Amino acid sequence: MADLIYIEYDFAVAPLQPASDILIAQLGEVGFDSFVENEEGVLAYILKDAWNKDILSGIQILENSNFSITHQFKEIEQQNWNSEWEKNFEQIVVGDICTVRAPFHKAPETKFDIVIEPKMSFGTGHHETTHMMLQHVLDHDFKGKSVLDMGSGTGVLAILTAMKNAASVDAIDIDNWCYLNAIENKERNHCNQINVYEGDVRLLKDKKYDVIIANINRNILLEDVPAYAQCLHEGGILFLSGFYVEDMPSITKKCEDSGLTFEKNLEKNNWVAVKYVF
Numbered sequence: 427m428a429d430l431i432y433i434e435y436d437f438a439v440a441p442l443q444p445a446s447d448i449l450i451a452q453l454g455e456v457g458f459d460s461f462v463e464n465e466e467g468v469l470a471y472i473l474k475d476a477w478n479k480d481i482l483s484g485i486q487i488l489e490n491s492n493f494s495i496t497h498q499f500k501e502i503e504q505q506n507w508n509s510e511w512e513k514n515f516e517q518i519v520v521g522d523i524c525t526v527r528a529p530f531h532k533a534p535e536t537k538f539d540i541v542i543e544p545k546m547s548f549g550t551g552h553h554e555t556t557h558m559m560l561q562h563v564l565d566h567d568f569k570g571k572s573v574l575d576m577g578s579g580t581g582v583l584a585i586l587t588a589m590k591n592a593a594s595v596d597a598i599d600i601d602n603w604c605y606l607n608a609i610e611n612k613e614r615n616h617c618n619q620i621n622v623y624e625g626d627v628r629l630l631k632d633k634k635y636d637v638i639i640a641n642i643n644r645n646i647l648l649e650d651v652p653a654y655a656q657c658l659h660e661g662g663i664l665f666l667s668g669f670y671v672e673d674m675p676s677i678t679k680k681c682e683d684s685g686l687t688f689e690k691n692l693e694k695n696n697w698v699a700v701k702y703v704f
Contacts, residue, residue: 431474432460434502437495439467444696445493447554451670452485454643459601461553467495474501518551520560526551526582529614538564538589541614542580543607551582555667558692558699559583559641562665568592571636574657577646577668581608581622583639588617592637595620598629627653637663641699644669648680655684658704667699674698 435458439445446468450461453470460471472481482488488495517527517534524538533539542550551557556579563583568590575584578597588595597608597620605624612620623629627650638654640647647666654664664686669677671693677700678688686702 432471432502433474433477433499435468435470435472435497435499437467437470437497440494442467445487445490445495447670447695447697448487449485449495451643452487455645456481456484459604471502515550516552518557520551520557521564524560524564524586526560538586540582540585540589542582542585542611543614550580554694554697555641555699556582558694558697559639559665559667560586561692562699562701563587563590563639566590566637566663568637572634572659574598574630574633574635574638574654576627576638576640576650576654577642578608578622579604579641581611581620583641584608584620585612585615585617587637587639588612588619589615592619596633596635597622598625600624600626630654630657633657634659635662637665639665641667644673644677647677651677651680651686652684655681655686655704660704662704664702664704665699666702667697669698670696671698674700678702 437449446463449468457476458470458472462469487493515528517525517531519525519536523536525534525536526540526542529541529543551560563586568587570593573587573592573595575597578584578599581597584595584597599605602624605622608622612622630653635657636659638658666677681702686704689701689703691698691700
């Protein structure tokens with residue numbers, strides 16, 4: 427993996443919100459897979475092999491006169507990204523009982539201590555969607571349950587379900603780097619009941635789960651919700667995030683059409699994380 431080359435886009439954004447969140451969501455839809463928010467705007471990363479010179483042509487917010495967004499880009503080696511994480515990755519605490527931290531942070535006194543080496547993967551708990559999904563996991567009983575973490579990134583959500591005594595956990599991500607990183611992180615946290623797979627929704631054929639967690643993006647969720655529903659046991663739970671409040675009606679309709687019922691949602695800075703019951 428040491429020879430992977432990423433393209434780094436440095437976006438200067440004014441005003442920062444909600445423009446930064448919208449920009450990240452739209453970039454994610456065209457292949458950018460990692461982001462760092464800072465005081466000036468957003469650093470966004472995409473594999474050079476997935477990049478083309480017209481990659482930003484469909485990013486609508488760049489044409490929005492309500493915001494000023496400029497950018498520059500360059501190639502960046504993976505090892506530079508890792509050192510950047512070590513300089514900027516601060517631990518977070520969720521619900522006063524769960525800490526997500528890097529290996530170089532001091533061990534906390536919270537009930538759940540998740541150690542993550544994020545590297546190029548999404549899912550440190552800093553983004554609103556991951557933070558809210560961690561809240562959902564903390565509020566749910568996973569003892570003895572079978573779990574799917576779809577679009578697992580670092581594996582942080584899968585790891586917390588395992589720490590909450592899930593019987594078995596499948597973590598799936600289409601990105602090779604996320605796949606390898608989740609394996610590292612599940613071993614680092616001694617979560618032997620987690621099985622990590624590289625792939626997409628096609629891996630779910632003939633699978634059944636008590637709980638499915640999917641923190642991806644709106645378009646993928648709209649496409650894949652029916653497949654998730656088919657994989658849930660009767661009375662199963664589906665947690666979804668990666669979209670905005672205004673996307674909830676279309677996501678909920680897709681869930682209802684698949685036999686799921688809305689139960690509750692969390693909101694943070696216009697992002698939502700929703701619980702549905704099968």
